[in-house]
Amino acid sequence: MRRSTVLATAAALSATLVVAGCGSSDDDKAPRKKAAPAADGQDINAHPVSDLKQGGSLRIGIEQWITQYNINQVDGQQGDAQSVISLVLPDLFTSDAKGAHHLNENFLTSAKVVSTSPQVVEYELNPKAKWSDGKPLSWRDFEAQWKALNGSDKAYEAVDTSGYDQISEVEKGKDAHGVRVTFDKPYADWQRLFDPLYPAAYIDSPKKFNSGWAEKAPITASAFKLGEYDKTAQTVTAVPDPKWWGPRPKLDSIVYRVMDTRAKTDAYLNNEIDYTNAILPEDYKRLAGAKNTDIRRGARWDEVHITFNGAHGALKDVKVRNALQAAIDRKGINTSFAKDLGFELRTLDSHFFMPNQEGYRKNSGDHATYDPEKAKKLLDEAGWKGAEGATRTRGGKQLTLDYVIDADAVSASVDQAQIVQQQLGAVGVKVNIKKVPPNDYFNKYVNTGNFDLVSFRNVDQVYLSMAYGTYRRPQGKNLFQNFGSVGSAKIDELLTKAARTTDRAESVALYNEADREIWKLGHSFMLYQRPQIYAVRAGLANFGAEGLADRDYLKVGWLK
Incomplete structure (x- = not known):
């Protein structure tokens, strides 16, 4: 089943998993790391279905109660909604x-x-x-x-x-x-x-x-159907559909349970769920040695970035957005996050391609170069003045931005927000970290453009044209997926032309040209390609780090 059929916004609780701060002074002593997994890298404990027993349940932790199962509607972009609905609707x-x-x-x-x-x-x-x-x-x-x-x-x-x-x-x-x-x-x-x-x-x-798809899927057509929605217990249960015409699935049920991301490691160790993310160092150390557990790694299309909102306030000015790009040190953020990983973390200089994908180009130019003095100069030119160490002002108003995060976010998310707060503060931009309820994070803040700065992930962009909604100009109140409302006629034209070009090389060139324009406009600040590192029950087959592939739930099951 397809994990994501449109450009997915990954769930907020696991979205901003970047440990902020400067590189360690012990970096030179760190062991040499292996290269990141190849673009086609997988680690799923592959087995023929004949090796699997019939029956059993798969328990999956999700980030929030799903309020919209129509993933083509503006509120249906939360990653868990896409995972669940793709299980029960026709996947062509x-x-x-x-x-x-x-x-x-x-x-x-x-x-x-x-x-x-x-x-x-x-x-x-x-x-x-x-x-x-x-x-x-x-x-x-x-x-x-x-x-x-x-x-x-x-x-x-x-x-x-x-x-x-x-x-x-x-x-x-x-x-x-x-x-x-x-x-x-x-x-x-x-x-x-x-x-x-x-x-x-x-x-x-x-x-x-x-x-019509609010909080439920009124109709299905697949090997599984949604059998029970229990809002009190915060669970949604998928079961095999007896009307299914294809190969019989091995699992008797898939139970999706809403839980705080910070509780997932304990839930896994307490045998409440069957897999969880092991990318954070504190989680990895606890999970890697757990009984009956595999650590499975892969290279998914998965990027971490910071979105700038150009629809209102100071960030309407491209010079201010460019100043933020110059004031944030992503190398320090990325190095700190990767310190305990077993392979390299790829800094990301493209909005369309992963570093290990054909077509990748470093299109950021000087728009991702850490340069606080350049940031100060751009802010001066934009009319935001201030003494060293003080918050800048213009027309008597302070340059203050809201960085919206999930109130239940993991410590790494808070760390990232705090380091950005510190780095922008150093050039005279005051950042308020605004914590909001987890169930409101996307629906009331990200999806509606109710923020100045926000960080989340875009995942599984397996078709280049899937990015169009993220970078096109909004129409009225419809932001599409361009939540920061930063765009231009030139970008729209390039992306439209690229999508209509059937020659692959020419299309790639057009996407890279559009990417350079996106960097110039300060649409969003790309950080890194996020690897897949999962802790999975050792007996679970054909499941885990699928990389660029779709997860096939007809073949997922427990070994005999």
Whole structure:
């Protein structure tokens, strides 16, 4: 099942896991580290399904109660929502360890481009594929999803219209199971559309699309269905759907339980959950020696950054945003975080590619170079004046910014906020660390642009065009995923052109050109590629650090 089908905003509690501070004076004495895992690196305890027993439960800790199961709606971008909904809705294409995409034969018997001028894609649905209400999947589902996400009706609170806005028609194909999609402009990443597929009857009006998936999935079509929502116990339980037409899953249930990130290590050690993140040094030391535990490592598409809000206040001025870029020492942040890792942490100089991916270029120029004197000069030019050591002012108003973090964030998140507070304070920018309730962090702050500075992760950007919503200019109140509202017509044009370019080399060049513009505008400050380091029950197979691949829950289970 696909872990993320759109550019995912990872959950806040685990989002800003960066230990801030300067490098250790003992750095020269540290053992030489191995290179980071390759882009196709995996560590999942791979086994054929014949090695697995039938039955058993998988218990997973999640960050918050899921309030929106429509991941194409603006409030559905929280990472746990995407993980859960992708388990129970049609997943048309899956990616392998190298990030290549393949037809999911449980839902499609074929899908191909049959014309290039105009571009036409024909899908043939698996005749056995049905929604949980018994209705077969059909071209009507494709049509409804296109109409909801193409941007023509602003009443649909769509998080990302890219790709869908290039479709001119969706119609019935050669037979009852066929779908024919015609594009008015070429779209290279056509496989990312309609994945997951939502049912027409439950998204064919703005009301259904915006609120019909609040706190529940009213219909499913997969090997698993959501059997129980227990808000009191803060658990959601997925169970096999007896109506499923494909291979029988091995697990009897998958239980998602809301818990504080800081409690996950103890929950794992107390045998309450079956895997947890082991990336923080204090957690790793406790988990690495735990009984019946594997430490599994991989290289996911996963970046940590700081977003600047250019929609209001001092940060509307690009010079102030550029000053912040010069005032933050990411090398100190990254070195401190990586000190206890067994492999190198890759500093990130691209918004589109990971350092070990083909196409990666260092596009930051001098916009990621630590230079406090440059920061002071830019602030002076922006009219924010002040004596050394004092908060700068302009027109009698202090230069003060709110750095929003989750009130239950792990210590590393607080550390990062505090070091940024210290570094910006050194150039005359006062930073208030604003702690907010964990369930409000995304819905009331990040998603609505209610912050000056915020840090989270974007993950699983397996298609380049998935980034469009993050860097395009907002339209009215719809921020898409550009929560800081920093963008330009030039960036929009470059990203649109890149998405329409089917020549891979040319497309990569356009994304890199757009990236240079994004750095210049001070949209966000990239820190590093975050590795996967998980503690997993030793008997759990085909699960763990999948890297660029999708997790296949049909093959996940416990060894005999």
